[in-house]
Amino acid sequence: MITVTNPFEVPQPPRPQRPWKTILIVLGVVLVLCCGGAIFGGYRLFKGVQGATEPARTAAETFVTDLEHGDVDAAYGLLCKATKAKYTLETFRDGVSKQPKISSHAFGGVNVMNYNGKVSATVVLVLTFDTSFTERHTFPLVKEDDQWLVCGQPY
Incomplete structure (x- = not known):
């Protein structure tokens, strides 16, 4: 196919380039990637912290729930070795019987620490x-044999 051009046709000037359009598209893509990365990073951080703190929180709440239900033997089973060495089951039962009965509790906070390879935690529960x-009570916990246990003055 032969293309015939008109020799008298006035050539059109080149279209002006619009660098702003390209710049805005690149900035938009970078912004989307940064926001997506920040959201993903925040999610991973949240899950990491939750994974580190949730087992300690669960152990303290299980201990208090056992006391709420009057299951002192089960609560005693959640004490660390050092605390069990200080309090026999009978001593622990006697101590619990002299305390006001816990009717409910609410979560107040948790802090997990790793100091020279020794992992411990403090869990704050609001006891009613x-x-x-109502009292904010701090439960010290230690990790023994991959299990969180209440340690120190338990209740």
């Missing part, structure tokens, strides 16, 4: 007693 008195 049968006397309607």
Whole structure:
């Protein structure tokens, strides 16, 4: 096919380039990638922290729930070796019987620490007693044999 051009046709000037359009598209892509990366990083950080703190929180809440239900033997089973060495089961039962009964509890906070390879935690629970008195109680926990256990002065 032969193309015939008109020799008298005035050539059109080249279209002006619009660098702003390209710049805005590149900036938009970079912004989307950065926001996506930040969201993904935040999610991974949240899951990492939750994975580190949730087992300690669960152990403390299980301990308190056992006390709420009057299952002192089960609560005693959640004590660390050092605390069991200080308190026999009978001593622990006697101590619990002299305390006001826990009627409910709420989560207050958790902090997990790793100091020279020794992992420990503190869990704060808001205890409500049968006397309607409310107390923020800090439960110290240690990790023994991959299990979180209440340690120190338990209750």
